[in-house]
Each structure stands twice: as structure tokens, then as C-alpha cells.
Amino acid sequence: MQERRKAQRKNLMAYSQVFDLANGHLLGYLGDLHLQGAMIIGQKLLEENTNLTLAIELPELTNTAVSRIAIPARTVWCQPDISPEFFNIGFEFRELKPGQAALIEAIMDQYEFRRVEPPNTEKPLADE
Secondary structure (H helix, E strand, O other): OOOOOOOOOEEEOOOOEEEEOOOOOEEEEEEEEEOOEEEEEEOOOOOOOOEEEEEEEOOOOOOOOOOEEEEEEEEEEEEEOOOOOOEEEEEEEOOOOOOHHHHHHHHHHHHEOOOOOOOOOOOOOOOO
């Protein structure tokens, strides 16, 4: 499948809970995030093109007292996870309120999973 995403998603170290705001049901946990959408790891299959409002429980953020944001979203895709009891669900944000973009950027900055390359331990080859 061709990658159509314009913004690079950030894999997160903090798996925040995500709820359907209308009924309060847990949809799953935030797997990755960007300003246009998110991927949630959940236990239920969701139909594509379903509109709902995501209530995302925020991890602790520096200089922020906000603990939850609500964002209208649409399911774009849903596919089985590598672990068969879970699904990866892609959401597109329909509208960000003022200040929500800054919160999302703070989450991405503070909780992005960063792969650290091990130091080069190879010894240089001796001249022959």
C-alpha cells in the first residue's frame, strides 16, 4: 500500500488511554501521533469512515495542567495488530481547537520514542 501520509507520525513511549467521548467506552491506547491524526491500539474492530470524538488522556506535560483533550476524528483504517487480540486503528483529526496543536506538539516532543544507536564498537582494521 502506498504511503499517503504527509506528516511523519511519532511513536510514543506513553500509551495514553483514548475514549469515545459520546459513550465513554475505552477505544484503546495511543500508539503514534501527529497533528493530522493518530493511531490507536484497541481490542475492537472499528468501521472505516466512522465519525466520533476522541477523548485523549494526556501524559504529564511540562508547564501544562490539562489532563484530557477532545478531538473530532474519523476512522481512516483498521487492521489487525501483530498481536492477534488487538487492532491498529488510524484516525484523521477533523478539527483542532486553538491550543490543541501546541499540546499535541508537546506530547510528540516529550514522549517520542527515540531509538538510540549504540556507539560504534568496531575496531579499525590494522594495516597489512
